[in-house]
Amino acid sequence: MEYNQTEISLCCIYKNEEKNLPEFLERHFGLFDEYVFVDTGSDDKSNEILNNYGIKPLFYAWDDDFSNARNFSIKNATKGHILVLDIDEYIETEDIEALKVLINKTNADVFSLNQINFVNTIDTFNWYGISTLDKKYHGIAKGFFLSKIFRFFKNIDGIEYRGIIHENIGDSVKELDLKTCDTEINIYHTGWLEEEGNSERLKKKKEWYEELIKKEFEKNKSAKNVFYYLTTIDSIDEKIKISYKYSKIYPKVYQLWVILSRSYLDKGDPIRALKYSEKGLEYNANNIDLLFTKAKALNILKRYDDAIVILNKLLINDEFNPNFLREMYLSLKLSKREEEANEIIKKLTKSKIL
DSSP, rough: OOOOOOOOEEEEEEEEEEHHHHHHHHHTSSSSSEEEEEESSOSSHHHHHHHTTTTTOOEEOOOSOOOOOOOOHTTTTSEEEEEEEEEEEEEOOOHHHHHHHHHHHHSSSSSEEEEEEESSSSSSEEEEGGGOOOOOGGTTTTTEEEEEEEEEEEETOOOOOBBBSSHHHHHHHTTTTTOEEEEEEEEEEOTOOOOOOHHHHHHHHHHHHHHHHHHHHOOOOOHHHHHHTTOOOHHHHHHHHHHHHHHHSSTTTTHHHHHHHHHHHHHTTTHHHHHHHHHHHSSTTOOHHHHHHHHHHHTTTOOOOHHHHHHHHHHHHHHHHHHHHHHHHHHHHHHHOOOHHHHHHHHHHHHHHH
């Protein structure tokens, strides 16, 4: 089928989003050429809100598989390009315009975007301090973790989501040999932020996700699925066993080396933590999580000067990151560099996460 390549369909799946839909529609309505909203089982006012905007929702019977619902949504899109968003995400108006420029500027089929996942927990993977973003985002969260995702693509037959959870189109893009373009356009995700009254909802969401993650792992032990499965395990010894096994199979997947080295830190074994962080860095030389884990292991081993070199490198790009600053303070304090340690205290105070 021929589509108008300059037009964009916005595709969303949702369930019981009456709280988030008004703001989502206020941000995005009128900016796209088509709105494909797929309801997977709402019993609140979500559909009434959409009807008020003149959007007629489609319905898909939920079957414990995010990909099936996603694929139903994109198969109902009739425009030349598709942007996929969740209701707890948003994209700035100027970035939508940037996407339209890319349509005409490149001949790419699929575009990767940055997913900025706002969080207030500061021990997540790929964690950055909020000060690295524009000031208008500084009041939203303490920081964010960053993911690269394919969310904008041509309406091409054969592009499909796979995986019952943490679904993506990457495998189908590779099989179709489509041309990709990496962008610095951001999608902002607020869904994991704790707000007043939603802690129980987030807890249930986490438990539900973990059930689906375990189900997906049993079905397919891909690198992605192994990593997510490891995040559901509490036993340090079990984490070490599984991450060690699969780091040999998928050596370029930095998260497996991070989990392995961090688990040895938690076990009180900085020598092995250092060994496996360095092994991971052979494949991912500039990875912030591996570098930070290495610095922590070096501090425990009293190699403070070596830790300081790494922490200085990390702080160049994220100077108010509280994790890096705290570890730097420890390095300086233990190496008797009191004046420099006091300067770190001032930065920690300025970061407002002392």
